[in-house]
Amino acid sequence: MPVAAVVITVSDRAAAGARDDASGPVAVAALREAGFACDDPVVVSDGADSVQGALRAALAAGARLVVTTGGTGIGPRDRTPEGTVAVLERELPGIAEELRRLGAAHKPAGMLSRGLAGVAGDALVVNLPGSPGAVASGMPVVLSIARHVIDQLGGGDHP
Numbered sequence: 001m002p003v004a005a006v007v008i009t010v011s012d013r014a015a016a017g018a019r020d021d022a023s024g025p026v027a028v029a030a031l032r033e034a035g036f037a038c039d040d041p042v043v044v045s046d047g048a049d050s051v052q053g054a055l056r057a058a059l060a061a062g063a064r065l066v067v068t069t070g071g072t073g074i075g076p077r078d079r080t081p082e083g084t085v086a087v088l089e090r091e092l093p094g095i096a097e098e099l100r101r102l103g104a105a106h107k108p109a110g111m112l113s114r115g116l117a118g119v120a121g122d123a124l125v126v127n128l129p130g131s132p133g134a135v136a137s138g139m140p141v142v143l144s145i146a147r148h149v150i151d152q153l154g155g156g157d158h159p
Contacts, residue, residue, distance in 0.1 A: 002037035003065065003150060006058035008044060008051070010071035010080050011130060015045040023069040023135045027128065030139035034146075036065060046071050051083025055125060059087070064123045064150050067142060070130030072115040080127050081114045088118035088125060095126060095145065099138050103129065106137065122153045 009024035024041025031038040042058070044050040051071065058066045071080030085091075095117035103110025113134075115127030124146055128138045 002035055004063050005031045005036040005038040005065040006063040007041040008054045008068045009041045010044055010046055010051055010068055012046045014043050022132045023130050026132050026135040027067050027069055027139055034143050046077035048079040048083035051080050052086045055087045059120055059123055065146050066123060066125045068127045069135050072113045072127050072129050074112055081116050084116045084125060084127055087120045089120055091116060091118040098141050102137050103134055124149045
């Protein structure tokens with residue numbers, strides 16, 4: 001049985017239909033290719049409350065891996081980390097640090113991402129920036145550890 005994953009795109013413009021979601025489908029494609037069961041992205045407006053609500057809904061529906069795209073920057077409405085931290089039980093800072101390291105290697109603005117990663121119940125939650133390029137470079141990082149984290153959360157032994 002494939003592991004359930006959810007992608008949440010955080011974007012005022014995409015939620016309003018003013019632009020297409022370009023980043024969420026990149027994450028969904030990577031998850032599906034890796035064998036996860038993943039529907040099309042859920043698109044929500046920027047803001048901590050909308051992110052927190054979408055995360056809680058995904059977790060309640062049984063997602064074991066939740067990837068968000070967008071809202072991790074320093075703009076006035078970029079509040080994905082604030083919505084995420086309200087849901088996380090334990091942070092996994094090494095994942096977020098690696099994602100920032102990779103982002104900064106591509107362009108200096110990658111250092112400005114405030115994305116988080118951590119555990120909520122028996123699920124891994126990871127924030128990615130909203131650009132399709134950042135999602136394409138970040139998904140291999142997420143996928144490199146996702147199954148191990150999910151296994152550990154389920155009581156699996158260390159390899």
